[in-house]
Amino acid sequence: MLRTILLSTLLGISLASSAQTIYRITNVTITEKDQVTQGQDAMAEIRGAEGTDRVIIHAGNGVELRSKVKVSTQNVKRSSVKSSAVNAIFEIDLKLDGQKDNRRVEKIYYMDQERKSHFKEKFVFKNGNQVRVVTVEFDGSLE
Incomplete structure (x- = not known):
């Protein structure tokens, strides 16, 4: 009896701790x-x-091309809309022939809003009088 309770408790704890945001x-x-x-499809596991x-x-x-994803939630007592919001901050880093540039994009998803976005960022690299313009596009979805 004690063993059954202990195993079910450990199973419940392990299932709760393995929940993740993708x-x-x-x-x-x-x-x-x-x-x-x-580029290749990628998956960030949080x-x-x-x-x-x-x-x-x-x-x-x-x-x-690298991306850092930071996901956080709101806890606002005054507004149920803000309290249900999910913040996603994306840092997009592009390294081109030794030169680096980055962009930071913040998306806020409210309540039952679809948690999908399309990103299009333009990077400009200058080397003397040569200018290279690189455009990066991708779709992202929070699960």
Whole structure:
């Protein structure tokens, strides 16, 4: 009897602690002039409801694209709309032939709003009188 209670308690604790938030990154494209490169789909796994994770979206040909995802929730006693909000902060880092640039995008999802977004960021790299413009696009969904 005691063993059954102990096992069921441990099972319940392990199931509760293994809950995680997943952020899926899909449809990744990296565009420079007329050259379009497809990136790989990635998945950021965050233990529990809040936290951070960093993933590599694309690496190769002198281009490295990384993203850091930070998910947090609100706890506001005055507003049920704000209290149900989920904040997702994305740091998009692009490294091109040794030069680095980054963007920070914050999305707030309220109540029953679909937790999907489309990201399109433009990075400009200057080397003397040469200017390279790289556009990064991807879709993200919070699960």
